[in-house]
Amino acid sequence: MKIAVIGGTGKMGLAVANQLSRQHEVIIGSRDPARAREAAKGVKGATGSDYEGAARAADVVIVSVPYEAMAPLGALAAAVRGKLVISVVNPLKMEGGILEFRLERGSAAEELAKMLPGSRVATAFNNVPRAFFEREISAPFDILVAADSKQTYEEVANIVRGIKNLRPLYAGPLSQAGVVERITPLVLNLASLNGTGVLTTGFVSRKS
Numbered sequence: 001m002k003i004a005v006i007g008g009t010g011k012m013g014l015a016v017a018n019q020l021s022r023q024h025e026v027i028i029g030s031r032d033p034a035r036a037r038e039a040a041k042g043v044k045g046a047t048g049s050d051y052e053g054a055a056r057a058a059d060v061v062i063v064s065v066p067y068e069a070m071a072p073l074g075a076l077a078a079a080v081r082g083k084l085v086i087s088v089v090n091p092l093k094m095e096g097g098i099l100e101f102r103l104e105r106g107s108a109a110e111e112l113a114k115m116l117p118g119s120r121v122a123t124a125f126n127n128v129p130r131a132f133f134e135r136e137i138s139a140p141f142d143i144l145v146a147a148d149s150k151q152t153y154e155e156v157a158n159i160v161r162g163i164k165n166l167r168p169l170y171a172g173p174l175s176q177a178g179v180v181e182r183i184t185p186l187v188l189n190l191a192s193l194n195g196t197g198v199l200t201t202g203f204v205s206r207k208s
């Protein structure tokens with residue numbers, strides 16, 4: 001499968017791209033195509049392109065940009081029409097040493113779905129730290145997937161099942177994406193306030 005990672009030059013995007021390159025053809029998407037090509041050199045078999053080129057060339061598009069950077073992605077609507085779009089975006093802000101969820105209602109994934117009509121937007125990987133991919137962690141993780149149909153969920157689940165130690169779980173329709181995204185600041189705050197580390201604290205990591 002051809003999978004584009006929009007924001008694939010970033011910390012999470014690159015970690016996910018590296019992982020997925022074991023089984024898929026990865027296209028790194030960057031606002032700067034030269035930066036995308038440079039990042040792609042370090043990812044097995046990957047190529048690099050601007051966001052639109054990456055989205056057009058792919059079967060599946062992963063969005064891994066900061067929440068504040070989502071607005072321009074509406075320009076990708078035609079390129080992703082009919083495609084599965086997976087959002088890993090968590091709208092977070094730091095206030096007084098505590099990570100807060102920055103939306104009063106809704107979710108980044110639902111906002112993305114409005115920007116990209118005609119695509120099938122789902123959440124996945126929101127609650128897994130990039131260290132899971134970077135350090136070959138052996139502790140199993142649950143990947144919560146919100147998607148409007150079981151069929152879309154299954155498409156995401158098949159990608160998740162292809163990664164060792166990850167188990168997909170259906171979290172319900174996209175209206176539940178906000179619940180999934182809100183778990184991330186809780187897990188990160190628990191880890192930092194209790195000194196337990198992001199890979200062992202939380203409701204989505206399991207003992208093997």
Ligand SMILES: NC(=O)c1ccc[n+]([C@@H]2O[C@H](COP(=O)([O-])OP(=O)(O)OC[C@H]3O[C@@H](n4cnc5c(N)ncnc54)[C@H](OP(=O)(O)O)[C@@H]3O)[C@@H](O)[C@H]2O)c1
Nearest residue numbers: 007009010011012013030031064065066069089090129130
């Ligand atoms: N880090 C984690 O462990 C983790 C885990 C789960 C989910 N997430 C989510 O994944 C998303 C990306 O996080 P990250 O840690 O990978 O962030 P990051 O290192 O800052 O990378 C984000 C990428 O987004 C692109 N981007 C586009 N517009 C941007 C803008 N206005 N400002 C900054 N970057 C912009 C940049 O790529 P180009 O400039 O090349 O286009 C950048 O490389 C976030 O929504 C985060 O909540 C992160």
